[in-house]
Structures are given as structure tokens and as C-alpha cells.
Amino acid sequence: MRGRKEALLLCLLLSLLFIPSISLLVIPCTMQDASCSPKPRVVATRDNDFEKIVRGELKASVVFDSENFIVIKDRSPASKLHLQIIPKKSPVPRDVTSLTKDHSFMVEAMHSIAVKQLKDSGYEVDQSIIGFHVPPFISVPHLHMHVIAPSSSIVFWKRLKYIQGTCWFVDSLKVVESLKNGRTVGCM
DSSP, X not given: OXXXXXXXHHHHHHHHTXXXXXXXXXXXXXXXXXXXXXXXXXXXXXXXXXXXXXXXXXXXXXXEEOSSEEEEEOSSOSSSEEEEEEEOSSXXXXXXXXXXGGGHHHHHHHHHHHHXXXXXXXXXXXXXXXXXXXXXXXXXXXXXXXXXXXXXXXXXXXXXXXXXXXXXXXXXXXXXXXXXXXXXXXXX
């Protein structure tokens, strides 16, 4: 257990220092079996910025709005297109580790919205990154999916934040697969 904590701390420290060779030290994200290590679902707090955007109390650049989801432009984009897909219906999970098997359909719907937004903006899915940050690497305690394109144009100092398959960022389709198999998403 101690070795894993030290490796996570080392990755975090190196990512803060923007060392390009960090990809050699990436810790793979693992899907933990829910029956062995059940995690309670944690609900997003009502005072976070995304809740305020959903309630109309905080302004955002809205790209798409429906009964269940709102899509906004990221206020600090990593590439030419950087969107956040945010669930609106309460109770909203705090983050990707709070999801249960019952949330697989919600994540699939979010992914479908991501694909449509990419195509409407002239990008292909294989040119993009679609996924979630894994705690403790989240900035807003309200589930949200990042949609970034083109992935080849991600600003250098932000590249490390969106490395898929790491302990801090996981692909949306891997989340769906994991949830459907009764597993939760989390770091080693």
C-alpha cells in the first residue's frame, strides 16, 4: 500500500513541475470490483460552480442545453475545442468514483452528446479526448465530462492533465464498460 501512495505523490509532484517524461511514470487506472470494495455514492454539493451554472446563478458559455444535461465551453480551454458536459438532474454524483452500475446509461448519454458536439464542430472522435478526471485530481465536485479536440493541439502545459488511462484521467467508454460490469472507477 505504501508504494502506491508514494507513486501517486511522485506523479502529482512531477505533473506540477511539468516534466515531459512523466508519461514514463504513469500509474495505470484500475477498475475495482464493486463487490470486493464497495464505495458509497457521494452526491455533489449544491454550492459548486456547476450547480450554480445549472441553476442560472453563474454565467457560462452554453453550447447545448437539455432537460438532463448542459454543455459549456471550458473557461480555461486546453485546445481549440474544450467542452464540459454536466448532468443537471439531482442527485448528481460528485465524481466518476461515485458512479454505480445504474449510471452507465447516463455516461453513455454524455458520451453521445460529446460525439455529436465533436461532429458539429468539425472534429472526429479519434482526434479527441473524452473522459473524466479521477479524484483527487478534480477541480469541481460535480460530475462532468471533458471533451477536447483536436488532441494534437492541447497546450503543452495542460497535456499532462488529460493523459487517458492514467490514475488521474479515464476515458468515458472505459467508464461505461466498467460500470456495466459492476465495477467502480478508481486509482490503485
